[in-house]
Amino acid sequence: xxxxxxxxxxxxxxxxxxxxxxxxxxxxxxxxxxxxxxxxxxxxxxxxxxxxxxxxxxxxxxxxxxxxxxxxxxxxxxxxxxxxxxxxxxxxxxxxxxxxxxxxxxxxxxxxxxxxxxxxxxxxxxxxxxxxxxxxxxxxxxxxxxxxxxxxxxxxxxx
Amino acid sequence: xxxxxxxxxxxxxxxxxxxxxxxxxxxxxxxxxxxxxxxxxxxxxxxxxxxxxxxxxxxxxxxxxxxxxxxxxxxxxxxxxxxxxxxxxxxxxxxxxxxxxxxxxxxxxxxxxxx
Numbered sequence: 076x077x078x079x080x081x082x083x084x085x086x087x088x089x090x091x092x093x094x095x096x097x098x099x100x101x102x103x104x105x106x107x108x109x110x111x112x113x114x115x116x117x118x119x120x121x122x123x124x125x126x127x128x129x130x131x132x133x134x135x136x137x138x139x140x141x142x143x144x145x146x147x148x149x150x151x152x153x154x155x156x157x158x159x160x161x162x163x164x165x166x167x168x169x170x171x172x173x174x175x176x177x178x179x180x181x182x183x184x185x186x187x188x189x190x191x192x193x194x195x196x197x198x199x200x201x202x203x204x205x206x207x208x209x210x211x212x213x214x215x216x217x218x219x220x221x222x223x224x225x226x227x228x229x230x231x232x233x234x
Numbered sequence: 235x236x237x238x239x240x241x242x243x244x245x246x247x248x249x250x251x252x253x254x255x256x257x258x259x260x261x262x263x264x265x266x267x268x269x270x271x272x273x274x275x276x277x278x279x280x281x282x283x284x285x286x287x288x289x290x291x292x293x294x295x296x297x298x299x300x301x302x303x304x305x306x307x308x309x310x311x312x313x314x315x316x317x318x319x320x321x322x323x324x325x326x327x328x329x330x331x332x333x334x335x336x337x338x339x340x341x342x343x344x345x346x347x348x349x
């Protein structure tokens with residue numbers, strides 16, 4: 076398997092630069108104790124994190140090859156799919172909408188401008204609250220748009 | 235890994251919490267013999283078949299299992315190598331996530347070795 080699972084990524088992201096003890100990782104991520112333990116062990120085996128003086132840290136000597144594998148295009152796609160699938164499968168406490176919309180040229184420009192504004196808003200909101208909110212209390216947001224015909228072609232042709 | 239070990243490991247995946255007594259009841263193999271088999275004693279063909287039968291019965295309880303096997307077979311002839319890689323990645327991630335949420339215990343066999 077290429078890269079990390081989204082669960083492993085959550086653990087790595089929670090560590091930050093300074094590293095964290097086990098209890099803090101759990102507090103930050105909200106991952107169940109035994110799951111958290113298993114994830115940490117898997118990351119240690121992969122050489123991505125290390126344990127020193129009761130603190131788990133991101134290994135500073137990860138080879139560029141592994142970094143490329145973790146953050147590569149394929150790994151990111153798989154992780155995104157995992158997260159989006161989880162959101163789709165949730166029965167409550169989520170917002171999800173997917174539809175085919177008739178947009179004329181003018182409306183498409185307006186919509187893209189709205190998306191641009193949305194992105195700016197999210198960037199600012201994140202900067203404002205990222206130091207005060209724990210990882211588990213953040214939100215996962217995604218959006219996307221493409222032409223129906225292009226999507227259909229992609230499904231048919233693949234790759 | 236020998237075929238016998240692979241079969242025992244597969245059995246353990248399907249019945250992770252079973253005691254020696256329960257394995258004996260399910261397979262029809264005497265408990266002392268089960269103890270020896272899980273500790274590496276060579277299996278007889280009949281015993282091998284008993285373990286395999288238990289595994290196949292368990293698989294049959296899950297109808298999607300055969301669908302998955304059939305589709306994988308078909309996929310290997312229709313999909314490109316890259317597409318197969320994605321399917322494999324998807325399945326692998328599902329399995330890994332399940333493994334993370336599960337306790338890794340091998341109590342029965344460890345106890346058996348100690349006993």
